[in-house]
Amino acid sequence: xxxxxxxxxxxxxxxxxxxxxxxxxxxxxxxxxxxxxxxxxxxxxxxxxxxxxxxxxxxxxxxxxxxxxxxxxxxxxxxxxxxxxxxxxxxxxxxxxxxxxxxxxxxxxxxxxxxxxxxxxxxxxxxxxxxxxxx
Amino acid sequence: xxxxxxxxxxxxxxxxxxxxxxxxxxxxxxxxxxxxxxxxxxxxxxxxxxxxxxxxxxxxxxxxxxxxxxxxxxxxxxxxxxxxxxxxxxxxxxxxxxxxxxxxxxxxxxxxxxxxxxxxxxxxxxxxxxxxxxxxxxxxxxxxxxxxxxxxxxxxxxxxxxxxxxxxxxxxxxxxxxxxxxxxxxxxxxxxxxxxxxxxxxxxxxxxxxxxxxxxxxxxxxxxxxxxxxxxxxxxxxxxxxxxxxxxxxxxxxxxxxxxxxxxxxxxxxxxxxxxxxxxxxxxxxxxxxxxxxxxxxxxxxxxxxxxxxxxxxxxxxxxxxxxxxxxxxxxxxxxxxxxxxxxxxxxxxxxxxxxxxxxxxxxxxxxxxxxxxxxxxxxxxxxxxxxxxxxxxxxxxxxxxxxxxxxxxxxxxxxxxxxxxxxxxxxxxxxxxxxxxxxxxxxxxxxxxxxxxxxxxxxxxxxxxxxxxxxxxxxxxxxxxxxxxxxxxxxxxxxxxxxxxxxxxxxxxxxxxxxxxxxxxxxxxxxxxxxxxxxxxxxxxxxxxxxxxxxxxxxxxxxxxxxxxxxxxxxxxxxxxxxxxxxxxxxxxx
Numbered sequence: 155x156x157x158x159x160x161x162x163x164x165x166x167x168x169x170x171x172x173x174x175x176x177x178x179x180x181x182x183x184x185x186x187x188x189x190x191x192x193x194x195x196x197x198x199x200x201x202x203x204x205x206x207x208x209x210x211x212x213x214x215x216x217x218x219x220x221x222x223x224x225x226x227x228x229x230x231x232x233x234x235x236x237x238x239x240x241x242x243x244x245x246x247x248x249x250x251x252x253x254x255x256x257x258x259x260x261x262x263x264x265x266x267x268x269x270x271x272x273x274x275x276x277x278x279x280x281x282x283x284x285x286x287x288x289x
Numbered sequence: 290x291x292x293x294x295x296x297x298x299x300x301x302x303x304x305x306x307x308x309x310x311x312x313x314x315x316x317x318x319x320x321x322x323x324x325x326x327x328x329x330x331x332x333x334x335x336x337x338x339x340x341x342x343x344x345x346x347x348x349x350x351x352x353x354x355x356x357x358x359x360x361x362x363x364x365x366x367x368x369x370x371x372x373x374x375x376x377x378x379x380x381x382x383x384x385x386x387x388x389x390x391x392x393x394x395x396x397x398x399x400x401x402x403x404x405x406x407x408x409x410x411x412x413x414x415x416x417x418x419x420x421x422x423x424x425x426x427x428x429x430x431x432x433x434x435x436x437x438x439x440x441x442x443x444x445x446x447x448x449x450x451x452x453x454x455x456x457x458x459x460x461x462x463x464x465x466x467x468x469x470x471x472x473x474x475x476x477x478x479x480x481x482x483x484x485x486x487x488x489x490x491x492x493x494x495x496x497x498x499x500x501x502x503x504x505x506x507x508x509x510x511x512x513x514x515x516x517x518x519x520x521x522x523x524x525x526x527x528x529x530x531x532x533x534x535x536x537x538x539x540x541x542x543x544x545x546x547x548x549x550x551x552x553x554x555x556x557x558x559x560x561x562x563x564x565x566x567x568x569x570x571x572x573x574x575x576x577x578x579x580x581x582x583x584x585x586x587x588x589x590x591x592x593x594x595x596x597x598x599x600x601x602x603x604x605x606x607x608x609x610x611x612x613x614x615x616x617x618x619x620x621x622x623x624x625x626x627x628x629x630x631x632x633x634x635x636x637x638x639x640x641x642x643x644x645x646x647x648x649x650x651x652x653x654x655x656x657x658x659x660x661x662x663x664x665x666x667x668x669x670x671x672x673x674x675x676x677x678x679x680x681x682x683x684x685x686x687x688x689x690x691x692x693x694x695x696x697x698x699x700x701x702x703x704x705x706x707x708x709x710x711x712x713x714x715x716x717x718x719x720x721x722x723x724x725x726x727x728x729x730x731x732x733x734x735x736x737x738x739x740x741x742x743x744x745x746x747x748x749x750x751x752x753x754x755x756x757x758x759x760x761x762x763x764x765x766x767x768x769x770x771x772x773x774x775x776x777x778x779x780x781x782x783x784x785x786x787x788x789x790x791x792x793x794x795x796x797x798x799x800x801x802x803x804x805x806x807x808x809x810x811x812x813x814x815x816x817x818x819x820x821x822x823x824x825x826x827x828x829x830x831x832x833x834x835x836x837x838x839x840x841x842x843x844x845x846x847x848x849x850x851x852x853x854x855x856x857x858x859x860x861x862x863x864x865x866x867x868x869x870x871x872x873x874x875x876x877x878x879x880x
Contacts, residue, residue: 233365
């Protein structure tokens, strides 16, 4: 009995011939994918950035509000320190200051072109040509 | 076969009936359901939406910032600051021991532990622990609330608190606000609509524990801040007027007093003071009658200061001139059954200018009785007596000027010298301003401009002339006569004089009925205008019920305060003297 002859498998017809434009197609797909993914990624990044910026704006606005409120408090405090009654008490009580007597106040009629330095004007008006002021 | 057919027919009929019944029932049921749905979705729609909103939504009011009040130089007189109120829902404390919670919160609240425990133990759903408190207290309490799981029971409510940084300065005209920031008196009340702003809203959804779900909120409408008021008042002149008034009242043992400084040419009020006063930051500790602005609310018998208007009318009508000799009859005169006396005996025949300078009642009554009652009443009305001046303050009193039908045989002779009628200090100052400015009765005002939060002017006051009462020549003549009160040796008015300035004015010492029903008290006053050549200031000082043993004449009680106020005002406003400046300069230089 003779051994059966082994038939030879021919795969040739099953193998697809290499297409010349395949790599180019692949590149096109990758490019297309990149065109879709990259903007999405970019969008996501921008959104995250935007959120971050919004948060910063809110924080800065809060900070601004606090500073504004602080400024208002300081304004009120300043106004309270500038209370004429308080200033008078401090001047007269702590510093021993007194009101100027009427005789100590000198009224000057300003010439049309007053000198830049008011001390000069006062000195001239008082007849002191050396620029000294009366005590 | 027939029986079967019959049975089938009967059963079929029964089935059809049952089916019909079922269909009818189902139809009815569906109809009821649809009807109910229509009722809920259409008829009750708005109501249900509202109920759902109330249940799910959390709406908080954001208080608008009340506008500032500033003086003419932009100095702050009233402002609002953000504060926070801390409240508690005692019923949401659950099993927590109020005493334990009180021990945690009390030190941070800076309150006695017993007081906090008492509030926490109350059988109420809501109670404030502290209203409008300082930021450092709020921060400390917030931290404790968060650390101790009290967020459901303890809450924080934003609020705005009004501050008057200069304390009692101009308190009577600024007024004050209520706890919910509504204007209650003074300018705060009169201009409430302009300065209160519009509250904002913050709306979000809330969870079952009544807490907001989204802290950033679903909807936020920002509040619109109120407008700022800029006043005609000058803080320095105001402070001087108040301290001069206080000093006079305390040294003279008086009951109260008022002072007013006015620009006669515009009607702008530069200072308006009343004593006793109060601090609007803590007004509850003051007596309620100290809150009244007597400059506009208190009408009094003006006495001799009123002779200015009798003289003005007589000069304008040509019934008298400055040089006409008037017999003052030694200082006594009988009208009907009443004898009028001068403040001192011995006044004889003197020119009319001296009658006014010496404040002779007899001489003035003689001139005043030359008017017909109708004519005299017309003049008093023309000067604005018995009418509101139109100032931008609430509750102004019109004073008392009775109509002629109610006059007695003594009325005209009494009114000529400032009796039998009542005027407010504001009316008197406004009427004298008409003499000072050449005859124009101005409308007094306190607010010069209103600005919005961005600083834009939304309203500006322009001087309003109500009418011309006398002509400028008559006004000039009268001012010259009134100068003699201060400068003349017989006027007794040197206490008001300021070197370098000519001052015209008139004293007043009106009698007043005391608590025992007798004329035992006095109202001492002085009203002056300066510089006399072209007045830029009218200053009135009125002292009510000085102790007679310490002096009560207007010249001794009110004049020194007038001088103090006027001196400050001329320095602040830089009003040059109407005496020649070079001579003052030379005088000073030669010392």
